[in-house]
Amino acid sequence: MKTKSPLLMILAVLASSLAVALPAKAERVCKVTDPTGTPLNVRDRPNGQVIDTLLNGYRVYMEDSATDDQGRTWVKVGSYTEEGFRSWGWVIREFISCYDQ
Numbered sequence: 594m595k596t597k598s599p600l601l602m603i604l605a606v607l608a609s610s611l612a613v614a615l616p617a618k619a620e621r622v623c624k625v626t627d628p629t630g631t632p633l634n635v636r637d638r639p640n641g642q643v644i645d646t647l648l649n650g651y652r653v654y655m656e657d658s659a660t661d662d663q664g665r666t667w668v669k670v671g672s673y674t675e676e677g678f679r680s681w682g683w684v685i686r687e688f689i690s691c692y693d694q
Contacts, residue, residue: 623691639667
């Protein structure tokens with residue numbers, strides 16, 4: 594009976610850990626496109642408190658979506674930074690333009 598090569602087992606573990614590190618919809622690349630030209634508010638939850646801002650043209654990935662009580666669609670966005678993937682928070686969907694990679 595042959596045993597699996599330790600190198601193959603290590604590669605399999607590394608490949609599976611990379612898949613876990615990526616956002617759920619990594620293939621869907623988006624950019625901030627706020628028509629007002631001002632930085633886009635990022636909130637802690639849909640229609641919640643402002644916790645940050647993102648500039649127009651900033652590249653993000655959609656992680657999740659939700660609809661608020663007023664029927665507006667919000668998306669949770671994140672991006673890759675020098676430290677790895679960072680989840681920013683929630684923004685109004687209409688201010689994000691997306692395309693397939």
